[in-house]
Amino acid sequence: MRFLQPGTLEEAISTRVDNPEQSVIIAGGTAVVLMLQHGLIAPEVLISLEKIPGLDSIRIEDNRLHIGALAKLGDVADSRLVRQYFPALFAACAAVGNVRVRNQATLGGNLAEADYASDPPAALMMLDALVEVKGISGTRQISLPDLLLGFLTTTLEPDELITGVIIPIPTEQPRMAYLRYNNRSSEDRPCVGIAASATFNDAICTGLRLTVGAACEIPTRLSEIEALAVGSPLTDTRIHEIAEGYAAGIETIDDLQSSAWYRTQMIRVHIQRVLKGLRDG
Amino acid sequence: MSKHTVTMTVNGTKYTREIESRLLLVHFIREDLELTGTHIGCDTTNCGACTVLMDGFTVKSCTVFAMTANGKSIETIEGVAQNGALHPLQEGFWEKHGLQCGYCTPGMIMSAKHLLSNNPNPTEDEIRWGLSGNLCRCTGYNKIVEAVQYAAEKMSAEQEQDA
Numbered sequence: 462m463r464f465l466q467p468g469t470l471e472e473a474i475s476t477r478v479d480n481p482e483q484s485v486i487i488a489g490g491t492a493v494v495l496m497l498q499h500g501l502i503a504p505e506v507l508i509s510l511e512k513i514p515g516l517d518s519i520r521i522e523d524n525r526l527h528i529g530a531l532a533k534l535g536d537v538a539d540s541r542l543v544r545q546y547f548p549a550l551f552a553a554c555a556a557v558g559n560v561r562v563r564n565q566a567t568l569g570g571n572l573a574e575a576d577y578a579s580d581p582p583a584a585l586m587m588l589d590a591l592v593e594v595k596g597i598s599g600t601r602q603i604s605l606p607d608l609l610l611g612f613l614t615t616t617l618e619p620d621e622l623i624t625g626v627i628i629p630i631p632t633e634q635p636r637m638a639y640l641r642y643n644n645r646s647s648e649d650r651p652c653v654g655i656a657a658s659a660t661f662n663d664a665i666c667t668g669l670r671l672t673v674g675a676a677c678e679i680p681t682r683l684s685e686i687e688a689l690a691v692g693s694p695l696t697d698t699r700i701h702e703i704a705e706g707y708a709a710g711i712e713t714i715d716d717l718q719s720s721a722w723y724r725t726q727m728i729r730v731h732i733q734r735v736l737k738g739l740r741d742g
Numbered sequence: 743m744s745k746h747t748v749t750m751t752v753n754g755t756k757y758t759r760e761i762e763s764r765l766l767l768v769h770f771i772r773e774d775l776e777l778t779g780t781h782i783g784c785d786t787t788n789c790g791a792c793t794v795l796m797d798g799f800t801v802k803s804c805t806v807f808a809m810t811a812n813g814k815s816i817e818t819i820e821g822v823a824q825n826g827a828l829h830p831l832q833e834g835f836w837e838k839h840g841l842q843c844g845y846c847t848p849g850m851i852m853s854a855k856h857l858l859s860n861n862p863n864p865t866e867d868e869i870r871w872g873l874s875g876n877l878c879r880c881t882g883y884n885k886i887v888e889a890v891q892y893a894a895e896k897m898s899a900e901q902e903q904d905a
Contacts, residue, residue: 463744464763464809491787494766494805498786507763511810535799559875561790561853564799565806 462505466512473508474597474620480506481619488531488570491562516569516624519543526628530569530593534581535560537568546630549656552639553584556651569623572608575615575679577714578650582609583674584639586682587656590628596621609679635660635668636739641675642731644719651675652719653727659739664694666740671703671732676713676724683710695740704732748812752777753821767811768792768803771818779819779848783877790876793849794818800856819848822855830893830900831855840889842880849876854890862901863894 467473477484483505487493496502510516516531519540526542537543538555557563557571557580571581572592586605593602597620610616617623635658644652654675660668669690674680686706693699713724749758752775759774771780771794783791785804792803795817822829831851834840841847850873857864857872864872869890870883878886 462764464746464807466809490807490810491805494807495787497764498804507807509807509810559790560856560872561793561800561802561875562787565801 462503462507464507464509466509468512468514470513470516470595470622470624473510473513473622474595476506476508477622478597478620480508484508486510486573486622488567488573489533489565490570491558491566492570492574492576510569510622517567521630524630526630528568528626528628530623530625531567532569533564534566534568534571535563537581538563546634547584547588547628547637549637549639549658550581550584550588550628553580553641553654553656556580556639556641556654568626572605572626573615573617573623575609575611575613577612577678578675578716578718580639580641580651580654580674583654583672583680584656585626585628586674586680587658587670587672588628589670590626592623593625593627594621595624600624602627605680606682611678633660635670636742638735638738640731640735640738642727644723644727650718653724653731655728655731655735656680657732657735657739659690659695659736661740665692666690666695667692669703669736671707671736673707673711673728673732676728677711678714681707681711683707686710690736695736697737700733700736700740703736704729707732746809746812748808750811750813751815753817761808763807763809765808766804767794767796767801767806767808767816770808770811771803771816777818777820781845781848783845783849788877789846789849790853791846791849793852793876795852795856798856798859800853817852817855819851822851829855830896831858831890833896834889834892835886838885838888838892840881840886841878846876846878850878850886854893857890858894858897862898864890866891 485504487507487509516529518529534554534557544551591602592608637658639656641651642653656672658670669687672680672682708725708729713721715721744763771777781791783789787805794803797814853876869887
């Protein structure tokens with residue numbers, strides 16, 4: 462196995478084009494090294510992105526937050542800008558694994574791996590983030606629903622790399638939360654993760670965004686159910702209705718950690734907790 | 743097989759070695775440098791026994807390629823005691839019986855060192871979160887938490903004396 466450390470994005474992309482079948486891209490390595498250790502992948506070439514400069518910055522430009530693909534999850538969680546504007550993304554990144562994993566794992570790597578049992582993708586989808594992708598024919602920006610295809614699968618072309626994530630800063634700061642439910646130990650993979658944001662005019666809910674992750678193949682947002690919240694107070698009855706809508710509308714995953722049935726129950730319970738928290742401020 | 747030359751500073755000493763590209767940092771430290779204080783517990787990022795500091799941040803050295811550490815500064819358990827004197831954390835593990843078999847201890851101490859450098863006066867909860875991901879199968883963790891508290895107090899007292 463060869464380990465290549467290209468110094469520019471262009472070089473990384475052309476290396477990938479030269480070795481489309483036999484190469485694997487590695488960023489922080491927390492996922493790729495594990496797959497190698499378990500013998501799940503056996504690439505001839507590892508293309509490491511770590512020497513490419515400038516891909517780890519977190520900055521505001523044109524009223525949008527730009528997070529470089531190589532920003533570590535720990536850096537995202539520690540970022541003053543992220544904490545100020547997107548507390549749900551802070552909470553989701555701070556919930557991943559443990560401090561040693563967050564010191565290594567990158568936001569771009571997290572998205573490219575497309576592991577369902579993860580926290581940041583649900584928060585990013587809830588925030589309407591765009592993923593910036595660069596390939597041989599140029600760059601494009603795609604939404605999370607357009608990036609994530611299914612279990613460990615994305616729509617990235619073989620020559621494409623994730624270079625960053627762009628999140629629009631809302632004009633009115635909503636109330637925001639990310640709630641991760643673990644049914645086993647704290648550093649285990651999540652059973653259910655719920656990202657939500659809501660705006661209110663007095664007690665009247667004027668907007669709700671709600672994404673469920675970790676329980677399903679890709680994070681799920683149901684706009685017709687979100688719309689039930691808008692225009693009236695978030696009463697317990699209304700919250701229950703929204704929770705039922707998500708529980709009924711999401712096809713949950715059966716795995717070693719939880720049954721699909723259990724995950725559905727946990728979606729119902731935790732959506733109610735999150736929404737009551739947002740309502741009560 | 744592809745060979746590469748890497749240079750890194752480990753516990754203040756600069757080492758240059760020729761390595762295979764697939765060599766993991768933990769094997770570089772243990773086998774190439776013969777610093778066997780860094781342990782391999784699970785080899786799959788679960789246990790934290792292999793924790794070292796890379797440029798001041800804790801990483802699990804079984805999940806980092808040696809190539810990635812090229813040009814970086816590494817600190818292992820062998821670099822913690824200074825001039826033959828135990829570090830307050832090592833003293834804390836001794837005083838508070840923070841170990842039984844000792845296998846997890848180097849990783850625990852490196853994780854605790856990183857925690858205390860960011861947060862010199864952690865609460866018990868912060869210590870437990872800071873050590874989350876470092877597994878101990880003997881102590882039930884209470885003695886380890888006490889050892890870190892001992893070190894935090896001692897280091898704060900030392901700092902006050904210096905000031």
